Amino acid sequence: MKKNKYPNYKTKCGWNSLLSTYQSKPILSDDITSDVVIIGSGYTGLAAAKRWFELSPDDSITMIDASTIGEGSSGRNSGFLLEIALANDAKSTSLKKLIKCNQLISRTIDKIKQATLTASLDCKMHRTGTYRVAAGSSGLKSLLNYQRFLEASKLEHKILNTDQLNELLGTTYYRQGLYTPHCYLAQPAALIRSMAEQLPPAIQRYENTPALECLKSKSHWVIKTPQAKIKTKKVIIANNAFCGKLGIGSHRVATIYTYAALTEKLNKESLSSLGTDNNWGILPTHRLGSTLRRTIDGRLMIRSLYDYDKEDNIKSISKKLMHHLKMRYPNLPELNFNSVWSGATGLTLNGAPLWGEVDKNLYISAGCNGGGVVKGTLFGELLSDLANNQPTPDIKKLFGQANWMPLDPFREIGFNFVSIIEKNRARAEI
Ligand SMILES: Cc1cc2nc3c(=O)[nH]c(=O)nc-3n(C[C@H](O)[C@H](O)[C@H](O)COP(=O)(O)OP(=O)(O)OC[C@H]3O[C@@H](n4cnc5c(N)ncnc54)[C@H](O)[C@@H]3O)c2cc1C
Numbered sequence: 524m525k526k527n528k529y530p531n532y533k534t535k536c537g538w539n540s541l542l543s544t545y546q547s548k549p550i551l552s553d554d555i556t557s558d559v560v561i562i563g564s565g566y567t568g569l570a571a572a573k574r575w576f577e578l579s580p581d582d583s584i585t586m587i588d589a590s591t592i593g594e595g596s597s598g599r600n601s602g603f604l605l606e607i608a609l610a611n612d613a614k615s616t617s618l619k620k621l622i623k624c625n626q627l628i629s630r631t632i633d634k635i636k637q638a639t640l641t642a643s644l645d646c647k648m649h650r651t652g653t654y655r656v657a658a659g660s661s662g663l664k665s666l667l668n669y670q671r672f673l674e675a676s677k678l679e680h681k682i683l684n685t686d687q688l689n690e691l692l693g694t695t696y697y698r699q700g701l702y703t704p705h706c707y708l709a710q711p712a713a714l715i716r717s718m719a720e721q722l723p724p725a726i727q728r729y730e731n732t733p734a735l736e737c738l739k740s741k742s743h744w745v746i747k748t749p750q751a752k753i754k755t756k757k758v759i760i761a762n763n764a765f766c767g768k769l770g771i772g773s774h775r776v777a778t779i780y781t782y783a784a785l786t787e788k789l790n791k792e793s794l795s796s797l798g799t800d801n802n803w804g805i806l807p808t809h810r811l812g813s814t815l816r817r818t819i820d821g822r823l824m825i826r827s828l829y830d831y832d833k834e835d836n837i838k839s840i841s842k843k844l845m846h847h848l849k850m851r852y853p854n855l856p857e858l859n860f861n862s863v864w865s866g867a868t869g870l871t872l873n874g875a876p877l878w879g880e881v882d883k884n885l886y887i888s889a890g891c892n893g894g895g896v897v898k899g900t901l902f903g904e905l906l907s908d909l910a911n912n913q914p915t916p917d918i919k920k921l922f923g924q925a926n927w928m929p930l931d932p933f934r935e936i937g938f939n940f941v942s943i944i945e946k947n948r949a950r951a952e953i
Pocket of ligand 1: 528529530562563564565566567568587588589590591594595596597598599600601602603604605732733734735761762763764765769781782783826865866867868888889891892893894895896897899
């Protein structure tokens, strides 16, 4: 299996293929100079670019991406936009801090929502809420922890038993669930395309243009791409899982691949057996568990499985994903995947982001830990504030900072070792 230096996926993003063909931006073919270069045009990069333009409209702003909009993880994700902290962050001892984080997050969601209102694409962004579900004992324990956090925070939630879950979601697989209204679901590829569409045209964008190296000289930085170089005063690294491949943050962020699949549209009979909720999202109670969605246009989506630093064979992944879906829906007569794809996430040891100025005039926001649609947007915007000497909240204090990790081979051994133990512990949630 090949390790990629930048995203070079073997599969197309399923969400993106449901949209009209995208006209990609040009490849950078001539050397240029720019006041700032943003590497990566996912949620983080786009938010950084937009904010930079608001703060310094006379600066030349250049954004490069190894791929095209919608084909990166920003389009490949499951489309959950969470308004509140995830279960694994939920400690009733840090309530005050979490409330402040949640405020920043919900302010960001409002901005994203506003952007979708004027977008040419339907981002299918709805405040559906989300179900957190447990099928085994480790899941039940984690659900109880989350329930305590929600109670302590006085956040609305509802406990659901197997029968209630079956009525809503059409599956008896789960032993208990917890519904909270604090989540939006969206079509992620439509969402990222819409965010890009709304960037000021003065921002120069290049696609299929990976940064190969970031070289520091006395007064500036040079970004090398396959065909040309960019000389710049400041750099924003917004390539998330791949920052380490540029030699930046490699001790803090690891590249982890995960996989998703979307079924064909289900027929009426299948849909009627799926319960009364027609647009839902299920989040697992264990970090290795499966995420599921029923989309508003009548498809099921499953996201599951992880690999360290390389993509597995997609045929075998497809079989495994179908197996996990069928475990939940054994009676659905016809289940066929329309698409199966992989996506890279930036994992940090303690789940905290790598954020801030890491070298003179070199800024980074990376380490999404599988939940960066909203946080990426927030952190990207704040990174431009920081680089333009604007006040910013204390991100390190609020969201923590990514811990140091060893490099390979120790990291890979560690990941695989922990995976085996955790997979065993959370078998029912996968
Ligand atoms: C299958 C899957 C499901 C997920 N589900 C969710 C979810 O439901 N909710 C949620 O909040 N998060 C989810 N995530 C995580 C989410 O996708 C990320 O947190 C989010 O995309 C982070 O945005 P970003 O802009 O920081 O990074 P990315 O979206 O990864 O964007 C980085 C960009 O940098 C580009 N790039 C990389 N290397 C280079 C280089 N050398 N030169 C130039 N460009 C480069 C890439 O092409 C990419 O476009 C999921 C991720 C996956 C893979």
